[in-house]
Amino acid sequence: MGVMHIPGHEHQKPREVTLEEIRDVLGNCQLCPLGQTRTNLVFGVGNPHARVMFIGEGPGRNEDLQGEPFVGAAGQKLNGLLGLAGLRREDIYIANVIKCRPPSNRNPRPEEIEACSPFLREQIRSIWPDVIVCLGNFATQFVLRTEQGVTKLRGRFHQTGHFVVMPTFHPAATIYHQDWLPLLEADMRMLGQWLAEHPAEAGEVR
Ligand code: SF4
Numbered sequence: 001m002g003v004m005h006i007p008g009h010e011h012q013k014p015r016e017v018t019l020e021e022i023r024d025v026l027g028n029c030q031l032c033p034l035g036q037t038r039t040n041l042v043f044g045v046g047n048p049h050a051r052v053m054f055i056g057e058g059p060g061r062n063e064d065l066q067g068e069p070f071v072g073a074a075g076q077k078l079n080g081l082l083g084l085a086g087l088r089r090e091d092i093y094i095a096n097v098i099k100c101r102p103p104s105n106r107n108p109r110p111e112e113i114e115a116c117s118p119f120l121r122e123q124i125r126s127i128w129p130d131v132i133v134c135l136g137n138f139a140t141q142f143v144l145r146t147e148q149g150v151t152k153l154r155g156r157f158h159q160t161g162h163f164v165v166m167p168t169f170h171p172a173a174t175i176y177h178q179d180w181l182p183l184l185e186a187d188m189r190m191l192g193q194w195l196a197e198h199p200a201e202a203g204e205v206r
Pocket of ligand 1: 026029030031032033034035036041098099100112115116
């Protein structure tokens with residue numbers, strides 16, 4: 001399985017690697033210690049040809065139990081926010097930087113991200129979205145290869161290789177930082193405007 005460089009020079013969609021193939025390679029992954037403590041590996045869910053791919057941090061308790069990303073409170077928040085961009089949950093694909101829940105929801109460790117990130121790169125390569133929405137610092141710093149935080153980077157689009165990248169707050173963070181919610185909402189409206197101004201090309205399967 002080849003590993004993609006996100007900031008590459010590819011403008012054409014590369015060789016198709018299906019999400020099923022990537023999931024098969026992951027199998028019962030034990031490449032980092034989180035494999036020992038998870039209930040379910042949370043691969044990702046959604047439209048395999050999505051124009052917009054959302055990337056979160058890692059599974060929380062509900063996600064770990066159900067094996068799906070963004071169920072529970074953060075998932076409900078996300079569903080509400082999607083409408084501001086003219087999107088429905090079935091339009092998008094959503095995955096996390098790491099596929100297994102860190103115990104007690106601690107932050108993922110650099111070595112865990114390093115072990116897991118090739119799978120996310122392959123998911124991005126397979127879906128080949130137009131826009132990657134990074135929810136929170138971990139996704140933003142991974143995709144944009146930066147040390148800067150999301151508060152500095154949000155509110156505008158960035159470009160990395162083929163992909164337009166929109167960093168914004170993680171919906172779960174707005175539960176504790178309610179003043180971030182209007183900013184997250186503004187970013188979602190900005191995304192909707194971008195999508196309206198850049199309609200899918202004729203012949204694209206979306
Ligand atoms: S977090 Fe990723 S690398 Fe670690 S065990 Fe889970 S799937 Fe494997």
